[in-house]
Each structure stands twice: as C-alpha cells, then as structure tokens.
Amino acid sequence: MLLVTLPDSTARGLGNESLRRENLSNLLRLVHSSGASGHSRSELTALMGLNRSTIAALVGELESLRLVEERDPPPNARVGRPSPIVTAADHVIALTVNPEVDAISIAAIALGGRVLERRRVNSPPGIDSDGAVEITAGAIHSLIDESLAGRRIIGIGVAVPGQVRADDGLVRLAPHLGWVDQPFTARLSARTGLPVAAANDASLGVRAESTFGAGRDIQDVVYLNGGASGIGGGVIVGGRALTGADGYAGELGHTLVNSAGVLCHCGAIGCFETEVARASLLSLTGLTDARADELEQALHDSRDPAVLAEVDRQIGYLAVALRNAINILNPQRVLLGGFLSALYAVAPGRLDELVAQQSLRASGEAVELTRAELGADILTVGAGELAFTGLFADPASLA
Amino acid sequence: MLLVTLPDSTARGLGNESLRRENLSNLLRLVHSSGASGHSRSELTALMGLNRSTIAALVGELESLRLVEERDPPPNARVGRPSPIVTAADHVIALTVNPEVDAISIAAIALGGRVLERRRVNSPPGIDSDGAVEITAGAIHSLIDESLAGRRIIGIGVAVPGQVRADDGLVRLAPHLGWVDQPFTARLSARTGLPVAAANDASLGVRAESTFGAGRDIQDVVYLNGGASGIGGGVIVGGRALTGADGYAGELGHTLVNSAGVLCHCGAIGCFETEVARASLLSLTGLTDARADELEQALHDSRDPAVLAEVDRQIGYLAVALRNAINILNPQRVLLGGFLSALYAVAPGRLDELVAQQSLRASGEAVELTRAELGADILTVGAGELAFTGLFADPASLA
C-alpha cells in the first residue's frame, strides 16, 4: 500500500518542496507574461533575484518539462556573452469557451498568450446548459482534430456571463443565458475528459488586462466592462484576483447608483447596470450594429442634444459607481472597457472631475482612470489564464 | 567595505532564508493568536503541517529570541508523553494610541493579545497634530516609567479616525480631529525613538476581530463599525487586510445609499454615514450618554413610533450599504460593531431579509451577518497587531 502524505490544506508551514515549487511557479509565470519576446536568462536572474545557478537549474527543469524553450539571442545585442532567450513553449495550450446569447466562442491560446485559433458556433436562442455543453464539446473536438495536433492541452477555461461558484465552477446564475445552477463546467469536463475551470467573464477580463494589458505591473486594479448584456466588474487586489469567499466578488454592476432608479433583474433598485446601459446609447445614435469603435465614433460626432444629455447622465452614474469602488478598494488604476471606454473617451475630463469631486480625496487623487487595452481577445486571454492556473501553481505536476 | 545584498523589493524568487523566515513568521503568528491558552508543541506540529523536528527547531529559535515561552502542560491531560505548551512571551509588548476628539487613549498590549495597561488623557478640543504628539509622548513616557519596566517594546501602533497613508503613516484626513496631511506618525516616532505605524481605526478593528474575535478562521470578512464620529469600515480578503494601493481601502461609510441624501463632508451626496448616524438615535431616545449597551437597551424597549421609524429607516440604508459591500466583496461574514450592532440586534430578521432581497442571490445567501465580538479594547488589539506586523514578518530580525 502506498501512502502519500498530502499537505493539509490548512497547513501553514512550508517545506523544501514548496520553496522549489514557488520558484518554479514564479519563473513560469514570468516567462508566460513576457509573451513572444521572452526574457533572457540574465534578465530572469535579475527579475527573480536569485542566483544564476539557481535560475539555470529552474529553467532547465522547465525546459525538460517542455514548458519553456531557449533560443539564441538576436546578434545585435550588448557587449558581453549573449544570454539565451527563454520563451514559453507554445505547443502548450489551453482551450477557452465563452457562451453568449446566440453563439458560443471557443479558442485556443498558447502559453505566452498567443491566440492560435478562434471559432464561433451559433447556438439556438435560449439553449440550456446541457445543449451548450454538447455544442461546445463538438466544436472542441473538431478544433482539436483539425488544427491542434501535437499540442499539449492543459485544460479548458470558461468565461461565463454570470456568477460562477469558484470551487466547482457551478454556474449559479447567468441571466442572459437563462441558466440557474447549471453544472456546465462539470459536464463539459466529463464530456471532453479535460480539466475545466470557469469564472465570471469580467473577472477573467481583469486577469487578462493585469497580465498583458493596461493592468501590467499594477497591484490594485478595478476593471469595469460595459457589454451588451450589462456591466461586469473584476478586481485585482495586491496583484491577485479578488474572488471573495465563493468566487462571486467584483459585481460592481449591482452597486447602487440611483435610489430613484428602476428595479433590476437582481431584485435591487437603481443598480449601476440598469442606469448605465449600451442599449439607450445605441438607439439614440440610431445604431443597431454593436461594434465598439462605431458607437464611440457616433457618440464623438453627435451634436444631438438628446445624445449629449444621455451621455452626460450615464457619465454621472458611472462616476457614482466609481466613487463606490474607489472608496472601498482604493485601486491604483481603474480600467474601463466596452462601451464604458467609449463613454469615457467622449468626455474624459468630465468623468475625471466628477470622480475627483465625489471620491474621498486621498483615494481619488491617486487613482488613474484608463481605457482597457485588450481588444476582442480579452476573454480568451483571461480564460486561458484561468485554465493555466493549476499549471502555474505547480509546473512540475505535469507528466 | 561591507557589502550587504538586500533582496530587491520586486524580486519574486525565494531563497532558503525566506523559507525559514516564513515558517518562523507563521509559527509566531499562530502562537500569538492562540493567546493565553497557547498551543502544545504537538498541536503546533499538526497545525503547521511540518515535521516534529522542524517545529522543535523553530520553537527553540523563537524561545532563544525570547518571543515565546514553554511551560509544562496541565497534569490531567491525555495519554502519552505530555507536550509542552507554547505561549507568547508577554514581556514583549506594543504600545497603542487612539487619538479622539476630546482625549487620547493609550495602552500597552502584550504578544498574545493581553491588554496590560489602559490610560486616557484628556486633550483640549481642536488640538492639532503636534500638540497631540506632545501629549501622547508624555503619557507614553510616564506609562513606561511607571509600569512597563523590563518589558520589550516592539513599537507603537496608532488607530486614527481617518485616512492614513500606509507607507509612512501620514494622516491624510481625520475630519473630526480637524487634521489634514499631518505627520503624526513620523513626529511621534522621532519624539519617542520607537517605530510607529498608523492605520485607519476600523481597518484595525477588523484585524482585531479577524485575529481574536468574530472573524477568527474566516478568510473574507467585512466589518462595519458605527461610532460617534461616523461609520468606519475594514475588510479582510483571503485572510489578509485589504489596504488598497495606498492604505485607504475599506471606506464603506462613503458609499452611496441615498441619491436624495444630504451633502457629506467628503463632498459626495447620500453617503452611508450621513444617512445612518448615532446622533439621531440618541436624540430620539432622549439619551445623551453614549454607552453602546444603553443605546441598545433604549432602542429595544422603545415603543415610540418615531424611534421605530428611524430605526427602520437606518436599517434600510444599512442594508443598501451591505448590498454594495457584499456584491463587490462576497464576504463570508459581515461583522457589525458599535451602534450598527445595536441596530441589528433590534431587528435582526428585518436586516437579514433586506440584505437577502437586495444582494445578488449567490453572494447574499452565503453571507452571515454577525455582531462584532470584541468590546472596548478592539482598537488596542488592532493597533497592537499593526505594531507587531514587522515582528511577525521577520521574527529573527529582533536583536
């Protein structure tokens, strides 16, 4: 009989293995976040603050796990012996899934953050979770067969437009899909034989921005995304994603911004996402298409008083939501995505002014409002981060 | 010339020393949080998940640093060789300071959480920061001379009713003291020759509750305290205090609860602390004295419709504030202190109901509303935690 001593989850002590695992983990994360350009070994030595010998050993171990690759540096470098460039091995990939109202997007993303494949499969309106599992699994299988031969698939990350229980990925509520307490994650895992993790879409968005976008090297970030189906929020605290006790944290779209507002589907009154919505901007500008840049252009060009008034009204409520978030979380930077980014672009000074006026001065004067950087791939990148989480936590666990 | 290689602050690698430091740190924290009863060495072994030999070495090191003491276990224990009880050495102390409107409280607290001394020095109304430094330093010196001989003073922790910059303790704004950008912390340190750290009072309150009170063993806690001067908030995320980028996080008293409310001193409208305030409860119940249990009793006994209406109104706004906090932070437990605790005690079902109705279901159904446990010493305990922070981070750094 083989007895394996697993560390107790409540154990607070660190063994020698933990040390190695932590260093391996941080190194892999560092290489991953450096993307296609990578870091030289000497850069890694400086960034990690460890001895050269140690970095060599760690890189060697990651290399033998085939998680990273070393290549010769470009010839026109500085004086001295050239240091090999370490990049993430891009045959190591994650698959990502984003179920939407009328379609399911799936993609493949490599360690290092490069998106390899994107597909979008239409789904019948009002499809239930099990139906979506079938469509997703089918699309994933054909994707694998057709263009992912020889790749090592670490797992699947799902970006859900709703609340997801962190420990088992149960979809507690996805209002626009009509899903309540659906085990989408577990079913997809059973159906594909791959590990599947799921989380709220905006929470994954901020992870993406934090790793590759406007939140790089910032430890405390609030992200607000305005989408067709409402406003999502995600928070990074001390460099780590804020999940809360069960994974539901970051729902900034359901904070109060107007006591005289309407009843939200969530049961409360005057939620941020009922007062600030893309639909009214689209209808006032006469747009039906939903592209972000088009809406922004239309808002920018419009001289229609009704449009200007609506923009000003929404910016006012956006400022209130930001006041709540800034006073509670004291972020260093706030990232605005989707139509909130367009709203900000139309009148940046106005929003800055309102936020400065309403937030506590200490928190408000230091915060930077910024537009999110990542584009259409943001959820793929974020869901990839989620799928890679286990690998990052213990790179050596891989066979 | 002596060159000391300091680890870079951005360095992500862990050396062998970090491992030891981390284990020592966790062990000391564990012993500290076990208070006067302590833990046996075998309990520590189980809790830390390390080898007996390792625990023995770690305890030995802490003992030789005179931070912990071992004593024989009580005789009527279980079968087997008795395991020595490890307790925090209570000659290791921190001093704490809490400047209030009309007085300054100072205290001495030992490692392990026992409060040794409490003093309250009246201060002239409207005293400025430098004047308060003088009074505090004088009181501290006499406290040391009179009753702290032979104790090892680690440092001073200051609980400030206002916003405090984390890195240098600058008091950015303490509205009820009338202080703006006052270097109270630095001056007190210069005046006493002791290291001084400062933080917002409610943030320290939640640290205290998290270590010794209703937040023990809970990883995600929101704390709301209703005091004479307003409502303070503190947050624990993943077992760690939420500071935000600069230390101003947790200001739940300044989230919007009523768009039709009055202008707050902070510049915003309808803040939680302008709508929910102790003053109106005191005046309606005809109380002038401020003791918490008396107010609670008065609220409980009253049949005056005006009192009942005001209680209901305040509970309504408290529910809104909780909805904002719960949706953003998804805490496992919410602790109510001060008059908010009294408010909750009067109609617990009503508040539970409103919170369940207004919060997102996933976050709202799991959260427990609870009354804070710690009494009058809460700020002393919290400020002690703050003062001990450096010691916990690196116990071996002590001479």
Next chain:
DNA sequence: TTCATTTGGGGTCAAGCACAACAAAATCAT
C-alpha cells in the same frame, strides 16, 4: 588579427533547511 574588456554560462562545493528514523521519556490503563 590580436588582445583587453565585459557579460554570463557550467560545474563544484558549501551552507541551510526540512525530514526520516531511531531511541528515550512521560503518562495512563490494567
């Protein structure tokens, strides 16, 4: 081309840490 200079990899050895194994001690139950 040659040589000094700079930068960084490879390998070996030492130090620190946690852990396993064995022997001994202290208590309770019979």
Next chain:
DNA sequence: ATGATTTTGTTGTGCTTGACCCCAAATGAA
C-alpha cells in the same frame, strides 16, 4: 509493575539555494 500510547530529543540524509572558480562568447580598440 507492565504494556500501550503519545511525544520528545538526536542524528544523519536529501534537497535547494548560494558562492566561487574557470571558461566561453561577444564587443571594441590598437
């Protein structure tokens, strides 16, 4: 008293990082 049980103390081993020496690979100047 004797045995069972639990835990401690001690010693040696393995793993990980770190310091050191030597050498390799690039640049730049003579």
